[in-house]
Amino acid sequence: MTFEIQHTDPNSNARAGKITTDHGVIETPIFMPVGTVASVKAVHFHELKEDIKAQIILGNTYHLYLRPGIDTLERAGGLHKFNGWDKPILTDSGGYQVFSLSGNRKLKEEGATFRSHIDGSKHLFTPENVVDIQRIIGADIIMAFDECTPGTADFAYAKKSMELTHRWLERGLNRFDQTEPKYGYSQTYFPIVQGCVYPELRRQSAEFIASQHREGYAIGGLAVGEPTEIMYEMIEVVNEILPKDKPRYLMGVGTPQNILEAIERGVDMFDCVMPTRNGRNGMLFTSQGIMNMKNEKWKNDFSPLDEFGTSYVDKAYSKAYLRHLFISKEYLALQIASIHNLAFYLWLVGEARSHIQAGDFSSWKRGMVEQLGRRL
């Protein structure tokens, strides 16, 4: 994997770049749709590629490990072959889901034991075996196994947690460096900065992580309960230390506004379930603001879903029709909303990139952040 910075914004830390993987090029800043269980919910892959214009998607190691399981993924020749997505894939390490979804989880030095949220079966994730699992999944970008410290943790817990994450990182990197990709294309390994809301810990973590000299770095443990301003501050603290010439991935963030603020602070990659999950609940993000599609006000509004939208659904369906589908609990509602929101997120990071290239990112961002927050 290589990364090339193509433009930097004169008035901020925003950058436009290009990641090259064996499954193709990713233009940054980029948003990665979340394909939890080998599918981006309610979206066909050709829609992801041709309409939404996704360049990379995310898979969840925890979910894929449980279903379809590593044996099936290995027989398929990896996740790309299994679901037919032939562009880059990034997999998280499963740590976040172990703590948020599974039952009876126990953290030990060795790793984390947990019970499947599906059938209660008992499993162990270690820094080493999540490398092995991601090798088998065949992710282009493999994430380190970390403890995602809650945003409300006290300093002592956050420090202990960060130190564990660092020890796990060394073990994971050892395993990664001693093993080979299984399917003939390169894989790379991103370490994750933790440190909760404490600048001192974030700095320590960023320094430790940067000293590993890897091809990219992630910032984890944000947007997990802390105030937004603290999240932005932590990004600033960390990005002062992370090498400028490598991509920076802010995990699990966030709203369109969060993404623009983070781009301004030098982040290159994002993922979040918000466009699909909120979309399934009837919330549409647009360049003009947010629409709640279940609202009575759209009942007889036959104008196109989003006149400024870039997806075909924005012109093919009206606001009144989508409202009707939500009120009638039709599957098509989920499909249309998911496509729209993902296409909007991809449009937004593409626009950010264009404005970085044009040199007017910061002023564009100010106006856009204001628009994005409106309720339509």
Added chain:
Amino acid sequence: MTFEIQHTDPNSNARAGKITTDHGVIETPIFMPVGTVASVKAVHFHELKEDIKAQIILGNTYHLYLRPGIDTLERAGGLHKFNGWDKPILTDSGGYQVFSLSGNRKLKEEGATFRSHIDGSKHLFTPENVVDIQRIIGADIIMAFDECTPGTADFAYAKKSMELTHRWLERGLNRFDQTEPKYGYSQTYFPIVQGCVYPELRRQSAEFIASQHREGYAIGGLAVGEPTEIMYEMIEVVNEILPKDKPRYLMGVGTPQNILEAIERGVDMFDCVMPTRNGRNGMLFTSQGIMNMKNEKWKNDFSPLDEFGTSYVDKAYSKAYLRHLFISKEYLALQIASIHNLAFYLWLVGEARSHIQAGDFSSWKRGMVEQLGRRL
């Protein structure tokens, strides 16, 4: 609306024809996907048109009347404008849903009172107002309001029910003939033959219905609990009487085998929820037989979903992947299965048409019926 018979099978009553409406041509025999509440569940309209190759879809008056409601449909300029489907639409009269879905229904000479299955509100359908409603929906083909007699009714009940349906027909036709289409294109009105499983009643009903001299005729009250052989016998009885030069629509039927048998007996039009509903439960119809996609046997079968299938999903996704989506309860499973099954149904009636044109329908049908019944 016009109907032209293009070919008749030398060895059976099967015919290939062409229905011309103001929204375009329908080549018969044809299957009509069911778009219950203004959407064919889990399927985009461009997929219906371009991939599935649907030529006409069905809407349910009962559902559309309750949601989005007649006021919204009228403001939209009719259902075609509301959901963007610009090819022909047929609407049922709502009678079937009143009896199968709604609560507290009461049959009177005037019509049927019922309570909405959604909010319990009280409504009245009459032969006249369901014409008005279908005028507002803007269906190309409007169905008469009838009582769908249960397949298990005794002769006395079936006779009384049929006579009510006949009186309702005259009232409905009066209203239809005294009113105009609302949106500038033609609408036509199909009477419905009832008579349960009693040849004598079916004959009486077909004669009464045929004497109305309409542009098409429907056969109702079949596949509602009676043995399949009785259904085929009733179709034969009725089609001996219905005029040969008008399209015949067998309502709510059925399996792929049912459809071929009915085509052989001179039926031209079909609708059924089976391809979508069974599809959502994991049952796939193929030219080689039936597949239960939740079956363990597909777990590691990475071959294309249906190597003989005509939809893009048949090549884009594997059996193992679709099984995984069903097991993981992913929305994409419902989407893929619905598209596949509808494309298969449309392929099947298209093949039937080709074989009628080629003159070898009956022998092709025999082999196909055998294949269709297999469990893969």
